[in-house]
Amino acid sequence: MKSTKNRYSANSCRQDSNSETNEEENGELCPGFKDVDAFVKYGLGAVLSATKASAGLPQAGDEYDFYRSFPGFQEFCESQGDGLLHCMSQIMQHHGCRSHVRDQNKLTGLEERFDLVVDSNDVILERAGILLDEADGVNRNQQPVMPAGFQPPKIVVSSWNRKGPGSGSRSETFRLLHAKNVTRPQLKFKERIDNSNTPFIPKIFIKPNARKPLPAYFTNKQIRKERPEDLDVPAALADLIHQQRTQEHVDDMFAHPYQYELDHLSTQEKLLSKPEPQMYKPMAETKFSFIDSLEDLVALNEKLCKLSEFAVDLEHHSYRSFLGLTCLMQISTREEDFIIDTLELRSEMYILNEAFTDPSIVKVFHGADSDIEWLQRDFGLYVVNLFDTHQASRALNLARHSLDHLLKHFCSVDSDKRYQLADWRIRPLPDEMVQYARTDTHYLLYIYDCVKVQLLDFNHSQPGLLQSVWNKSKDISLKKYVKPIYTEESYLELQRKQKKSLNTQQLTAFRLLFAWRDKLARQEDESTGFVLPTHMMNKISEELPKEPQGIIACCNPVPPLVRQQVNELHLLVQQAREMPLLKAEIAAQKTKGLTPIKKPEVMLFGPHDTSRVSESDLLHLSPGELPVKQGMLFSEDEHKMDIDVQKTSGLLAPAKITLFQEVETKDAQKSLSVAQMKARQITESFQNPFRMYLPSKDVHVNKNAKFDPSSKIFEISKRWKLQSIEQQQKEMEAKKKAKEEAKEQARKATEERNKAKQSYQESLQNVVTVRQQAAESAKSGGKKRERVDGEVGELTPKPSKKLMKSAEKPQKTEATPQESFKPFDYSQSDLKVFAGTKSKDSTQFDPNRQDEGFKKKKFPKGQKNNSAAGNRSMSFLAGKSDRGFRHNWPKR
Numbered sequence: 001m002k003s004t005k006n007r008y009s010a011n012s013c014r015q016d017s018n019s020e021t022n023e024e025e026n027g028e029l030c031p032g033f034k035d036v037d038a039f040v041k042y043g044l045g046a047v048l049s050a051t052k053a054s055a056g057l058p059q060a061g062d063e064y065d066f067y068r069s070f071p072g073f074q075e076f077c078e079s080q081g082d083g084l085l086h087c088m089s090q091i092m093q094h095h096g097c098r099s100h101v102r103d104q105n106k107l108t109g110l111e112e113r114f115d116l117v118v119d120s121n122d123v124i125l126e127r128a129g130i131l132l133d134e135a136d137g138v139n140r141n142q143q144p145v146m147p148a149g150f151q152p153p154k155i156v157v158s159s160w161n162r163k164g165p166g167s168g169s170r171s172e173t174f175r176l177l178h179a180k181n182v183t184r185p186q187l188k189f190k191e192r193i194d195n196s197n198t199p200f201i202p203k204i205f206i207k208p209n210a211r212k213p214l215p216a217y218f219t220n221k222q223i224r225k226e227r228p229e230d231l232d233v234p235a236a237l238a239d240l241i242h243q244q245r246t247q248e249h250v251d252d253m254f255a256h257p258y259q260y261e262l263d264h265l266s267t268q269e270k271l272l273s274k275p276e277p278q279m280y281k282p283m284a285e286t287k288f289s290f291i292d293s294l295e296d297l298v299a300l301n302e303k304l305c306k307l308s309e310f311a312v313d314l315e316h317h318s319y320r321s322f323l324g325l326t327c328l329m330q331i332s333t334r335e336e337d338f339i340i341d342t343l344e345l346r347s348e349m350y351i352l353n354e355a356f357t358d359p360s361i362v363k364v365f366h367g368a369d370s371d372i373e374w375l376q377r378d379f380g381l382y383v384v385n386l387f388d389t390h391q392a393s394r395a396l397n398l399a400r401h402s403l404d405h406l407l408k409h410f411c412s413v414d415s416d417k418r419y420q421l422a423d424w425r426i427r428p429l430p431d432e433m434v435q436y437a438r439t440d441t442h443y444l445l446y447i448y449d450c451v452k453v454q455l456l457d458f459n460h461s462q463p464g465l466l467q468s469v470w471n472k473s474k475d476i477s478l479k480k481y482v483k484p485i486y487t488e489e490s491y492l493e494l495q496r497k498q499k500k501s502l503n504t505q506q507l508t509a510f511r512l513l514f515a516w517r518d519k520l521a522r523q524e525d526e527s528t529g530f531v532l533p534t535h536m537m538n539k540i541s542e543e544l545p546k547e548p549q550g551i552i553a554c555c556n557p558v559p560p561l562v563r564q565q566v567n568e569l570h571l572l573v574q575q576a577r578e579m580p581l582l583k584a585e586i587a588a589q590k591t592k593g594l595t596p597i598k599k600p601e602v603m604l605f606g607p608h609d610t611s612r613v614s615e616s617d618l619l620h621l622s623p624g625e626l627p628v629k630q631g632m633l634f635s636e637d638e639h640k641m642d643i644d645v646q647k648t649s650g651l652l653a654p655a656k657i658t659l660f661q662e663v664e665t666k667d668a669q670k671s672l673s674v675a676q677m678k679a680r681q682i683t684e685s686f687q688n689p690f691r692m693y694l695p696s697k698d699v700h701v702n703k704n705a706k707f708d709p710s711s712k713i714f715e716i717s718k719r720w721k722l723q724s725i726e727q728q729q730k731e732m733e734a735k736k737k738a739k740e741e742a743k744e745q746a747r748k749a750t751e752e753r754n755k756a757k758q759s760y761q762e763s764l765q766n767v768v769t770v771r772q773q774a775a776e777s778a779k780s781g782g783k784k785r786e787r788v789d790g791e792v793g794e795l796t797p798k799p800s801k802k803l804m805k806s807a808e809k810p811q812k813t814e815a816t817p818q819e820s821f822k823p824f825d826y827s828q829s830d831l832k833v834f835a836g837t838k839s840k841d842s843t844q845f846d847p848n849r850q851d852e853g854f855k856k857k858k859f860p861k862g863q864k865n866n867s868a869a870g871n872r873s874m875s876f877l878a879g880k881s882d883r884g885f886r887h888n889w890p891k892r
Helices: 002-027 036-055 062-068 071-094 109-136 235-246 259-263 294-305 346-356 369-379 389-396 403-411 431-442 444-458 464-477 490-498 504-524 534-543 548-553 560-564 566-577 666-670 674-685 712-716 725-763 770-780 801-814
Strands: 287-291 309-317 325-332 336-341 362-365 386-388
Touching (some): 287 294, 294 336, 309 444, 325 369, 325 431, 336 431, 346 369, 362 444, 386 464, 389 444, 389 464, 403 444, 431 444, 444 464, 490 504, 504 534, 534 566, 548 560, 548 566, 674 725
Parallel strands (some): 287 336
16 A cells, blocks of 8 residues: 555656646747746857857968868868858748858859848848837837827828837937928917017016016107107117117116016025925826916916916927927916917916016926026016026936936936927827926926925035025026127138138138028028028038039928029029139137137247238338337237337348349340240249238228128238239239230341341352352362462451351352253362361270360471370360379260
C-alpha cells in the first residue's frame, strides 16, 4: 500500500511538473525566451560578440594576403562567408526583400550585394519605426478630425493629432491648425484698426478705481471734433498733429493712465502671509460659460468685482493681422471657468476695467509680458495688483518656467500643447480647443497658492522673496504698448540679424523690399511674414533676378501678395541693379542699441597713412604753422574737425613718389614723337581700380548727399568719397580731346615724313649708281675709275640703308626697259672694285679675337697689330689685354 501510494504521489508530481513546464512554454514569447526583454538582452549580447569578433579579424592588406595564402584559412573563410550569406538571405526573405545574395556575377557581385543589404536595411528599419510608433500610440493612418460647424466635403478646415489612449509618451507631432475658410474678423469691428505709421495713443476714456483723474484729453470728446481740417487723415495722425499744434496734453497722450495708482500701490499684509492652498475642482465638475454677448459680459464683471482673486489668460493670433488680434480671454475663479469671445465683444471689453484695476483683487497671470500689451492695444484694459507665476518660478529656480512644467510639478497634469499654434479665429470653437483654453487658467489659482507657500518656505518664512515677485509683477503691469514705427533705418536692424555681407545693389534691394513689405502689410492688415517672409526677401536681395519669373522662383511657396505685385517687385529689383556695384560697409550710426564710435585720442600718425585723412582735408599752410589733424575713417563730424585744428608742428604733406615722375612743359608735350604719344595713350587708358576708394582732391560732393541715408556717399562713408558723374564726364571729354590732338599731331607728322621722302626720292633720280658707273667704264675701255680727293674737312655723308632702299625702288619703277638684253661680260671687268676694304676672316673660331660688339681699330699700312705679343699701345682698349695668356672669350 505504501509503495502504491508513493508511486501515485510520484506520478502526480511528474504530472504537476509537466503541466507547469507546458504552461511556461505556452507563456513564452518564443522558444527559450520568456518575454521581449529577455529576447532583446540576448540579441544585444549576440550583436556585441559578433562585432567584437569581426574587429579581431585580419584587416585587408599584407596581413590578410599572408593568411589567405594558406589553404586551410581560405577554405574556412569561404565556408563561413557562405553561411553568413545564407543567413542574410533568409532574413531578407522573411521581410519580403530580394534575397539573391549568393548567385551574383564575379565582377559586379560585391557592389550588387552591398546594394541589396542597404535596401533591406532601409525596409527593416522603416518597419521597426512604424511598429515603435504604434507601440507608443501614434497612428499615422488616422484621419484628421473636423471641427463642428464645417462639414463641406473634400475640405479640411483644421487638423491635429490625437494622443493615443493610455500612452504616456511625449513624442507628439505639432501642426499649425490653420483655418482657410474663416472670414476676417477685422471686417466686423466697429472701430477700424489703425495701422498708420504713428505712435500708439491709449484707447481708455473711462478710468474706474482712479486715485488721479484721467486727463481731459481722453475724457473730452470735443477735442477730436474741433478739427475739420484734419478729416482726411487717420484719427491717430490727426491727434498727433493737433497736439503738436497746440502743444497741449502731449505728456498725457503717451503716459500710462494708471501710472500714479501703480506707483502708490502697496502690497497688503494678507498677500504676504502664508496661505492654505485651496484644492481645485475637477474640470468635469466645474461650471463653464462661453460669453459672447454684452449682457453676459456685464454679469461676469459683477461677479469678478466680488472676488478676491481670479486667473486670466489670452489667446492671440498674429499671422493674418499686422498688429495682431486677441481672439480669446480665459478667466477662472475658484468655482467657475469663463471664456470670452473677444472678437465679438472687442469694443465692449473696457467694462472689465472695473475689476482689472481694483487694487483689492489679485489678477493671476503666467508670463504676462505680452498679455499686458495686448490688453492695452485691443481693449484699453489695464491691470492693477498683478501676480505673475512665471516670475515666481524664476525666484524658486525651478527646472523650467513654462506653464506646462508648473502644471506637471504642482498638479500632476499633462497639458496638451498640440493646439498652441492653432488658429484661434475659428468659430465655433471645437471642444478640444475649448478644453485646452480652460486648462491654462483652471489650475492657475492653485499654483498661485503653492508658489506663495514655497517662496515663504524658501526664505525661512520671511516675505522678502515674495515681495520681490510682487514688485516684478508690478513692473510688468507698468509696461506700455509701443506701436511698430517704420523709419528709413528700420531695415538695418533686421539686416544685421541676418549676419550676411551685402554689396550696394543687394543692400538697396533689401531696403526697398523691406519698405514695400511694410507698406503693403499696413494697407492689407496682414503680417509682414504673410506678405513676404524674411528668408524669401533675403533670397531675392541676394539673387537680384532680372525677370519677374526669377522673383517667383525665389519664393517657395509663393505668397499670394507677391504673385499679385510681382511687377512692382521687379521694378524695385531693377532700381537696385542700377546702383554702382561696391562692397557696402554700413556706417555705424548713433541709433538705439548701438554705441557711438569713439574718436582716437592719439594725435600722432605717419605721413604715409592716408586712411585717416584725405587730401582735400589738408590745409596748405606755411611750415611754421602746420597743424596735425585728428583723422577718422568713418567720421560723422567732418565739419567740426575743420574748425578745431590744433596748431602744432608736424608732418602733414602727403607722401608721393617722384623718382619716375617727369615734369613736362607745354613745349615738351608738343615735341613728343609718335611712339611716345602712343605710349602716353596706353598708360592713360589704364585706370586705377581703387580710385574710388583713394582720397581725392577737389571732388564735387553734394552737401545734402552726405546726410541723405539713401545716397551712395552716406552708405560707404563721408571720408571715402566717390567721384561724381560730372567729374567722370569731364575726364572722358578731356581724354577725347587728348586723343583728337594726338591724332592730329600724328597726321601732321606723317604728312611731313611723306613730303621728306618724296623730295629725297626726287633728288636721287639723276644720281648714277656704282654699278652703272662700273658698267660704263668697262664699255669705255676698261679704265679704272679714279677717286677724286675732296677738299680738306669735306666729307660726304653716307646715306642710310633705309634711304638707299627707298631710293632704289622708284629708280626701278622709272627705269626704261632696254630694247634687247645683252649679258654682261664679267671677264673684262675689274672685280677689285667690289672687294672693298673688308678684311678676310677665317671661318674657324679664334678665342683671341675681339668681340664683334666692340669697334675694331684700323691700322695704317705697314703697321701691324702686335697686341698678341704683349706689347702695350695707347690705342688698345683698357682692361682688354691678354696678359698672362688669359683667353678673352666672346660674350653671350
